[in-house]
Amino acid sequence: MKILEEIRDSVYQGDEEKALELVKKAVAEGYSPQDIMDNALVKGIQDCGAAYERQEMWIPELMLSTEALKRSLAILKPLMAGQEEAGRNLGDVVLATVEGDVHDIGVELVGVMLESAGFKVHFMGGNVPTADIIETVKKEKPALLGLSTLLSNTMPVIPKILGILNTEGIRDSVKVMVGGAVIREGFSERVGADGFAPDAVRAVPLAKKLRGVS
Secondary structure (H helix, E strand, C coil): CHHHHHHHHHHHHCCHHHHHHHHHHHHHCCCCHHHHHHHHHHHHHHHHHHHHHCCCCCHHHHHHHHHHHHHHHHHHHHHHCCCCHHHCCCCEEEEEEECCCCCCHHHHHHHHHHHHHCCEEEECCCCECHHHHHHHHHHHCCCEEEEECCCHHHCCHHHHHHHHHHHCCCHHHCEEEEECCCCCHHHHHHHCCCEEECCHHHHHHHHHHHHCCC
8 A cells, every 4th residue: 555655645745757657556566546546646636635725735836736646647547448337337427617717627536536437527627618518518418517616706606507507498407416625515405406525536426326326
């Protein structure tokens, strides 16, 4: 397990080259991509989030850690695609960070984890215009729509999207899950979303629950 701790630390330190080297080494040593992601990469970026909230880490440092995470995930993603779990088709998911919020690393991590669990993910990125989200839902007809925001001033965009889905007559065709640093269970219930995941790790069991699969 020492190498997983080293990967976790390299992500926290924003040491991209070391993270890549260690991830490749862990794969070669027989660690599963899921194990590396859950017990090294995810924990490393969670450490960064906690440090940021304590004002022990700042945006430039967080960006370095984010890049280390992204490139490490790029190594694992094709390996996950070959796993038995990923061969299942549990349904399409559209993921986006709402308009006004550029943060996308958290929702991207959710996407990778959902793909590894057997979902087909349409990742739209950060700061996605509401009209584009609605149009994508109409076009792709996903089973799930995941909406994220890390900013309190963009939280009202989520009920706006839900309202448009209702107006367009397509709300009942898609389950909506929400998440992000400022989102709480009570908010999810108030705006009429179908579920709330506080982090990427818990997004997968929520998505499965909403799909009625184990």
